[in-house]
Amino acid sequence: MQKASLPKGTRDFSPEVMNRRNQIIDVIKDVYVLYGFDPIETPAMEQLSTLTGKYGAEGDNLLFKILNSGDYLNKADGQALADKNSSQLVPSISDKGLRYDLTVPFARYVVQNQHNITFPFKRYQIQPVWRADRPQKGRYREFWQCDADVIGTKSLVCEADFIQIYHQVFTNLGLKDYQVRLNHRKILEAIAKTIEFKGSFTDLTVAIDKLDKIGWDGVTKELSEKGLAPNKIDHLKALLHIKPFSVETIDELQASLVDCEEKSIGIEELNQVLQYGDISNVNIVLDFSLARGLDYYTGCIFEAIILDSGIGSVSGGGRYDDLTGVFGLKNVSGVGISFGLDRIYDILASQGFYDEKYTHNTLLFCHFDAVARKYALACAHELRAKQIPTVVYPDLKKINKQFDYANKCGYKWVAVVGDNEIETESVQLKNMQTGEQQKLSVTDLISKFS
RNA sequence: GUGGUUGUAGCUCAGCUGGUUAGAGCAUCGGUUUGUGGUAUCGAGGGUCGUGGGUUCGAACCCCAUCAUCCACCCCA
Numbered sequence: 001m002q003k004a005s006l007p008k009g010t011r012d013f014s015p016e017v018m019n020r021r022n023q024i025i026d027v028i029k030d031v032y033v034l035y036g037f038d039p040i041e042t043p044a045m046e047q048l049s050t051l052t053g054k055y056g057a058e059g060d061n062l063l064f065k066i067l068n069s070g071d072y073l074n075k076a077d078g079q080a081l082a083d084k085n086s087s088q089l090v091p092s093i094s095d096k097g098l099r100y101d102l103t104v105p106f107a108r109y110v111v112q113n114q115h116n117i118t119f120p121f122k123r124y125q126i127q128p129v130w131r132a133d134r135p136q137k138g139r140y141r142e143f144w145q146c147d148a149d150v151i152g153t154k155s156l157v158c159e160a161d162f163i164q165i166y167h168q169v170f171t172n173l174g175l176k177d178y179q180v181r182l183n184h185r186k187i188l189e190a191i192a193k194t195i196e197f198k199g200s201f202t203d204l205t206v207a208i209d210k211l212d213k214i215g216w217d218g219v220t221k222e223l224s225e226k227g228l229a230p231n232k233i234d235h236l237k238a239l240l241h242i243k244p245f246s247v248e249t250i251d252e253l254q255a256s257l258v259d260c261e262e263k264s265i266g267i268e269e270l271n272q273v274l275q276y277g278d279i280s281n282v283n284i285v286l287d288f289s290l291a292r293g294l295d296y297y298t299g300c301i302f303e304a305i306i307l308d309s310g311i312g313s314v315s316g317g318g319r320y321d322d323l324t325g326v327f328g329l330k331n332v333s334g335v336g337i338s339f340g341l342d343r344i345y346d347i348l349a350s351q352g353f354y355d356e357k358y359t360h361n362t363l364l365f366c367h368f369d370a371v372a373r374k375y376a377l378a379c380a381h382e383l384r385a386k387q388i389p390t391v392v393y394p395d396l397k398k399i400n401k402q403f404d405y406a407n408k409c410g411y412k413w414v415a416v417v418g419d420n421e422i423e424t425e426s427v428q429l430k431n432m433q434t435g436e437q438q439k440l441s442v443t444d445l446i447s448k449f450s
Numbered sequence: 451g452u453g454g455u456u457g458u459a460g461c462u463c464a465g466c467u468g469g470u471u472a473g474a475g476c477a478u479c480g481g482u483u484u485g486u487g488g489u490a491u492c493g494a495g496g497g498u499c500g501u502g503g504g505u506u507c508g509a510a511c512c513c514c515a516u517c518a519u520c521c522a523c524c525c526c527a
Contacts, residue, residue: 008518058525061451101527129527134451136521145527213523292526313527340527368485403487418485432487 009133009141016358016410017345021144024344025126027172028146034168035161037124037148042105044128048090048097054104054326056295062131064098065090098130102147103323103336110151110334111327119152119332126341138311138343149336151324156269158335159300160276162317165337166304167282173344174353177307178314179283182245182273183290184300185318186266187253191288194258195236199226205291208240212289245284247274253286269299296320302337309347315339357410359433362389363449364411366402368418375422379415379442388449406432415445 006012013021029039045066052060068075077092099105102125110117126146135141148165150158163180170178188205197204207222214222220233228236239256243249250270257263270286290303292313299319306314317337324332348354363383365376373392380390391411393402399416406414415427416437427445430437440448 005518056525062525131526133525134523135519136523139526143527311527316527338527343527366486399485400487405487407488414487416486420485428486430486435487437486 007141009135009139011140011142019358019360020348020354021341021345024173024341024348025144025146028169028339028341029124029126031165031168031172032124032146032148035122035148035165037122040106040109040123040125041127042099042102042109042125044098044130045096046099046105046108048095050108050327051097051100051104054295055100059100059295062133063100064130064132065094066096066098068093068095100131101129102127102145102338103149103320106147106149106151106336107323107334108327110332111324111329114329117152120150120155120158121152122148122150124148138346140342143343144341146339146341147336148338149334151334151336152332154333156272156300157276159269159273159319162302162335162337163273163279163282163284164277166284166302166315169339170304170306173348175306175344175347175351179285179305179307181242181285181287181290181303181305182270182300183287184266184270185298186262186269187257187288188291190257190260190263190266191236191239193260193262194239194256195228195232197226197228197232199228208236208289209291211240240288242285242287242289245270245274245279245286249286250274273300292316292318296323298322299335304339306347309350311343311347313340314343314347359410359412360389361412361449362391363413363415364402364406364409365390365392365415365417365427366399366406367393367396367416368399370396372417372419372422376415376417379417379427379445382442383446383449386446386450388446403432413449 048063048065051063055062072093073081075092077089080086080088080092106123106125110121124147126144128142128144130142133139133141148162150161163182166178166180170176189201192201192204203226204223207219207226210222211219216237223233223236224230243252250267253270254263254267287303290301292301292303297318298321301318302316303313304315305312315337317335319333319335321333322330323334324330365380367373367376373396376392380392383390393405403414412432414430414432416430417427421427421439424439424441426439426441428437429440429445429448
């Protein structure tokens with residue numbers, strides 16, 4: 001006999017878990033729809049060439065590659081095979097891969113369907129993605145992303161909308177202690193100019209992005225090694241404090257950065273985002289150490305976390321000016337965000353949202369004998385005709401076994417039927433949580449559940 | 451890819467410095483005389499102790515290897 005097991009970093013989801021995951025998806029989907037996004041889906045697998053080179057050097061290693069069908073070894077690169085050179089061998093034995101995120105497949109979709117798309121195009125997409133990472137807390141090899149993107153407009157109204165979407169989604173989920181972090185790629189560039197950083201821009205952003213993990217000592221050490229003078233590091237330190245996103249903060253920024261084109265654009269754009277909506281209720285901060293997604297992001301960048309959750313970010317996003325360019329469609333700007341469904345679930349679970357057993361309103365008929373079971377089947381037929389979810393316990397078992405079943409499966413309502421009920425064409429409706437019970441005619445039962 | 455952790459029943463684990471037929475709770479199934487459950491009680495089934503070697507009279511326990519797991523780094527949702 002073989003041992004039942006699952007690949008590393010993947011999970012099964014029970015009915016109870018699925019119901020809750022679907023609730024989260026519904027919350028996010030409803031907000032997306034409220035802001036005018038339409039759904040699309042794309043295949044789990046893409047051409048490997050669509051995916052490679054889009055996520056940085058590390059990203060390529062984390063792609064799941066799909067082995068070609070048939071006698072793939074016969075067509076393999078003989079030299080690479082002889083040299084045991086894996087990376088060189090891959091292109092000759094694999095031309096498909098599992099998608100790594102939903103943004104790149106979306107860019108591919110836009111380019112391929114450009115003649116059927118009216119811009120600006122607003123789509124949402126809720127599907128699994130796969131990464132060949134080492135699993136750990138809050139990190140899986142198969143996980144779901146909930147994306148919304150607007151493509152084909154540079155308007156900062158979109159950024160303002162996403163900020164509102166963040167607030168609405170987290171509020172609807174009951175996660176009050178969220179924090180949206182905002183930064184602008186151009187501001188980061190202006191910071192680099194202000195402190196006259198001579199090394200590569202990536203080195204700088206990678207270093208400051210680790211601030212909340214390795215602290216100032218670590219960042220100072222890393223930047224010193226890159227040749228940044230101590231007084232410049234102090235200057236940087238003065239610039240990086242997290243501040244509320246407000247007119248005052250932007251004025252402060254105006255004063256502390258050297259004049260340059262990046263600064264003007266960055267500040268102008270942040271100002272506009274600020275104008276397009278009331279953010280007074282939104283927990284949003286400007287965080288200049290936020291540097292994620294540098295590969296294709298060019299404007300505003302977002303990240304959302306749940307404070308004290310022990311899990312990193314639950315959402316990331318930003319504006320990209322030329323993601324479709326690699327597929328041949330130039331000058332199309334887009335902006336989007338992505339929620340991590342699995343991390344949101346983990347946080348809700350750890351905050352006690354799921355401590356109570358999941359219950360549902362499907363009605364379970366429990367019966368005392370075969371005659372009563374037949375009566376229950378007739379009742380169930382009537383209820384289902386009125387779109388009321390109904391189940392008749394299938395076996396002839398003692399009533400306490402049937403109640404056990406009801407409790408374990410999360411049935412909140414049970415209809416008990418026996419000789420008495422058959423005579424009066426009624427049921428005993430029982431609330432399994434309170435134990436309360438009342439005799440109802442089938443007609444009254446239907447109106448109660450309609 | 452790097453470092454650490456843990457592998458004993460379906461799940462969570464106990465098993466004293468190596469010593470007879472390896473235990474508990476939960477879960478599953480059945481009973482506590484059959485029209486009312488969830489917390490009670492009795493009982494049953496279920497394990498070649500991750501796998502392969504080695505040391506020993508004797509290994510769940512010690513040694514080596516291997517696989518898996520979880521956690522951290524890198525990076526990310």
